[in-house]
Amino acid sequence: MINFFRRIRNVPAGKAGKMADDNRPLKYARYAVGEIILVVIGILIALQINNWNEQRKERIQEKIFLKRFDAELNTNLENILTAISLNKSRIHRAEFLLRTINRPELVLDSSSYFMKSIEHAGYTNIPLISDNAFEELKSSGNLSLIRNETLRAALQKYYSWTTNEGQYNFLQQDIQLNYFHLKQGIFTTSQVIDMGDYFISKNYSSTEAKETFERMMNKSEFLKFIPYIIQNKLMVGNSYDYIHDQAKALKLLLKAELDKKNED
Template identity: 35%
Template sequence: MIKFFRKIRYNLLETGKTSKYLKYAIGEIILVVIGILIALSINNWNEIRKQKETTNSIYVIVKEDLINDISEINLILKYHDEVRKPSFETVLNTNLTKEDWLKNPQYLSVIDGFKDFSINQRGFELLKNQSNLIANTKQNLASEINLFYNQHLVEIDVAIDELFRENVDINKNLKKHDWFSSFLLHKETEGIIDYISNNTIAKNEIALYYVIFDVYAQELRNFRENAKNIIIKIDQQLKEN
């Protein structure tokens, strides 16, 4: 093709058709520019397509993470709402007899540890590596996901730290009593029942533990509701793309 154009230029110059040659030269330049622009457009389109595919694959992983997180939170909250919370309220607000305790062993859950919840961050870590998505104001979903994780990671971690410290304090006081080893080995519960029922310090510790536990449960609910909204927006984004 290049040889063909060269031959045309040569023939025009040889025959002295300068004006025609100039018109031809300008036309050739325009064709070259158009070719370059087309090549750039194709390249740019390919880059946009690749970026969109990468972004969508990250959104899919974020969605999977959130679905798993919601499933785990549902189990934690189910136990809290059906066992822990009623037990806390009964122990703190009712004068229980020894028979009440023995008939309802779940009441002792007021001094149990708690299920630690760790947010899945596979998709979030991948998203953070795509810093241009978060920086670009047009990418509202990426920015919203980034804000969602940054907010809830802090709030849930703070609640877990508070729960852990209070649970440690409760166990420190329990360890001071002779019946503690028997209680741990499930040999007897009389000592701890008497301690919880008649010791003001124990009631105060359990009340504080309950308040902190309720804050933790609320943070999990907030995460779950906001996660559901993120999933809806991800589905909309994937559908549009």
């Protein structure tokens, strides 16, 4: 049919005029309709090619972002697991300090652990959750680039954790700061300096531990604060376990989606 239209288009202008002059409107109308159809077909084909190109570009961009999400998630999982491990360690240290109040012999049995527990029990470690890819996609208004609705919802839920935890993280930092002030006076000057050097693992004698324990027992506000440290870190642990589960579930969804993309 296209060849037929081409032949009609190649009719000289004079001949076309002659067709009209010779009172042959049907043939002239056919020629005009053919011109219109060719133009419409050309436009439709051009639009289809343009749409296909745009979709192809979007699929390429989607795959790039999925890979970025996956890479960031691997780092985030490592940070979360580190935070979970440190948080558990600090709970154990705070619980140990609480037990020593009624069982002073524990101090002499674990002198170095006791000393370091006073230093580290109140520390907090907030996992760094990288969200660069998600924020870039969200700020550009292109979240719909992720076609899988289940995956898109999982991404939004996972990355909302950093926003929701912002206020709670502030509470953790506030508790850490209070702990820092309350423990002042428990260590000697040289012990404070030694504790500040993370590259030196110093062992403390039972005599040092006993003297430190006596100073700790005279700090009633510090002793009263220990249960709040444990309470806070238990809540933190639940929060970290939650985001860890979210991250693992998201990791599986991303893997399934990337595998599907690689098969296409």
